[in-house]
Amino acid sequence: MQGKLYSIQALRGLGAFTVVIYHALSLFPFMNFRAGAAGVDLFFVISGVVMSISITDKTKPLDFFVRRIVRVVPMYWIATTLAAAYFILRYDMSISTSHIVSSYLFLPPPAEFFFPILYPGWTLNFEMFFYLVLSTLLIINKNTTYTAICILLAIGSLSKNLSSAPGSYYLTEGILEFAIGLMIGQLIKIGYRPKTAPSIILITSSIVLFVVNNKFKSEGFLAWGVPSALLIIGCLGFDSSKFMKSKTAQFFGEASYSIYLFHALVIWAIDWYSPADKSILHVGLAIILSMLIGAIAYKFIEQPLLKLMIGALKKSNNKK
Numbered sequence: 001m002q003g004k005l006y007s008i009q010a011l012r013g014l015g016a017f018t019v020v021i022y023h024a025l026s027l028f029p030f031m032n033f034r035a036g037a038a039g040v041d042l043f044f045v046i047s048g049v050v051m052s053i054s055i056t057d058k059t060k061p062l063d064f065f066v067r068r069i070v071r072v073v074p075m076y077w078i079a080t081t082l083a084a085a086y087f088i089l090r091y092d093m094s095i096s097t098s099h100i101v102s103s104y105l106f107l108p109p110p111a112e113f114f115f116p117i118l119y120p121g122w123t124l125n126f127e128m129f130f131y132l133v134l135s136t137l138l139i140i141n142k143n144t145t146y147t148a149i150c151i152l153l154a155i156g157s158l159s160k161n162l163s164s165a166p167g168s169y170y171l172t173e174g175i176l177e178f179a180i181g182l183m184i185g186q187l188i189k190i191g192y193r194p195k196t197a198p199s200i201i202l203i204t205s206s207i208v209l210f211v212v213n214n215k216f217k218s219e220g221f222l223a224w225g226v227p228s229a230l231l232i233i234g235c236l237g238f239d240s241s242k243f244m245k246s247k248t249a250q251f252f253g254e255a256s257y258s259i260y261l262f263h264a265l266v267i268w269a270i271d272w273y274s275p276a277d278k279s280i281l282h283v284g285l286a287i288i289l290s291m292l293i294g295a296i297a298y299k300f301i302e303q304p305l306l307k308l309m310i311g312a313l314k315k316s317n318n319k320k
Helices: 005-026 034-054 061-091 097-104 121-140 142-161 174-189 196-215 221-236 247-253 255-272 280-317
Strands: none
Touching: 005 034, 005 221, 005 247, 005 255, 005 280, 034 121, 034 174, 034 196, 034 221, 061 097, 061 121, 061 221, 061 255, 121 142, 121 174, 142 174, 174 221, 196 221, 247 255, 247 280, 255 280
């Protein structure tokens, strides 16, 4: 059984932090930090890694899917409810039933909307699709991971040709990042760890690619997915380092989901109560408060709620 990967947890925190900066800059875009959005690509690859490692021959499809629901849904519903309240209070607007239903059930938003009510939720639509693919394959195929890699690669490769076709919401290059993550996870499961020199080369290469693509404001899998994968593999070589194992790096990795969900609410609140002319100070405040409130939400809402629900699941399983 694969032990805890400190680098993966630390990179989760890094991903959340870069996304926070990227969105906070909407208040006062004094610099180009397009690479901040690549935090999402990093999350997708990491998700593939974690799922690949967690799936074994003993994994039961229903247990797998229920655990993903428990992990993702409660906090997302709380944040989505607060987002709906924000729009109602600030703009005195009603929210369509179709938008509400699609947001809560991780379905593609109605045609007139590009995002769920809570805009970071668009990534969770793809996460839930990924989990559904894996759960289905667990039922029908013993070689779940390898079959999933093939299916996801096929979906990703068709994305550009069929992007305008009806029902093409999930036909996106981002799906390729889950497949790459699954591949990395399989390497980890067989014991692969890069040596120090290759790790440094991989990390340096990823940083160079991030910087170059940031300068040209690039988009897509090649721009952000590839360097994300290189960064993850490179950091595996430093998995046991003091930085990766530090309490700060691990804590913000653990809190990354709450930070990711609640940072939009923080930015909206600052935009609501601040004067029309924003400054760099508003950006800094948004970043600090997003990290702080996300950490508080993790400590006092997400963590206790997760323990409660996992405990209930264990009791339920014991009664069977």
